[in-house]
Amino acid sequence: MKSILILLLSTYVLASSPVTISEFSNSLEDELGLKLSRLDDVVQKVRVRKPNVFEKWLMNKSGAEATYNDKTNTIVLREKNWRGRRIVSLSDFLKGQEYQFSILASTIFHELMHADFDVLIKGSRTRSDIALKNTQRWFSQNIPGVNAHIAAHEFFGYTASDLILGIKSKLQDLYLAHGINSYKNTCFGRRGLKRIKKRLFPDGDIQFKDTLNIPNFAKEFTPNTIFVKGKDINIKGKNFPESFRNEVYHHFVENYHAPSSSQDLLEVARRQYGNLLQKCFEDI
Structure with missing residues (x-):
């Protein structure tokens, strides 16, 4: 029971902290010519957070890089998609390694669009x-x-x-x-x-x-x-x-x-x- 309470508490803490997405959005705008101001509306209506211990175990078991729960409107992204409380950006990668950001960005954008589908469309x-x-x-x-x-x-x-x-x-x-x-x-x-x-x-x-x-x-x-x-x-x-x-x-x-x-x-x-x-x- 104590372990379950710790897991629930960690989920609450992670969910309650605001996520910073601006550097992620700016990277895609600069590199690909997209305009992502709509993402600000999306993230205000959902929770975007890191996985708790149990979720990390489930993701490792299934091989999932990220998940979206349409019942709670919650996006869970693996640790590699984060730099502190902000979502990863292009500037986090050395010149010549930008492809790593593109791969992560495709997964992140995929999950954000699940949220767009549910909360805006x-x-x-x-x-x-x-x-x-x-x-x-x-x-x-x-x-x-x-x-x-x-x-x-x-x-x-x-x-x-x-x-x-x-x-x-x-x-x-x-x-x-x-x-x-x-x-x-x-x-x-x-x-x-x-x-x-x-x-x-x-x-x-x-x-x-x-x-x-x-x-x-x-x-x-x-x-x-x-x-x-x-x-x-x-x-x-x-x-x-x-x-x-x-x-x-x-x-x-x-x-x-x-x-x-x-x-x-x-x-x-x-x-x-x-x-x-x-x-x-x-x-x-």
């Missing part, structure tokens, strides 16, 4: 609310034996995590196509830069071009497989409607400034590496 009668109701209805009609509400939750959450990792990956592809190693903040060798200049900048106008040519990121950044209560569900094989993908992804475009297409990434690339791009091709 559900029952709001917005376009997002309608999209998620349609998604839930589709799971109910097409995937027997699966809790449709949880499945819709997970489709939304995996869209969030795919979005973080997807934008990061597409930006890396864009930088590499322009002769930039963003992890080392360096340019390609002279021979490689000459080939790139001939291909991309024959007129001498050195600026980022849309080398990806992806017209719709909804197809790229919404999942084909989701994980629900220990089971992988392949929704691509079940012909999940593209219109539902577009509508769910629109929530992120409208509320978090997610890119609609690869053209939208050019603004981020120019801000992050525009000066380096000019320097790379100065004497080429």
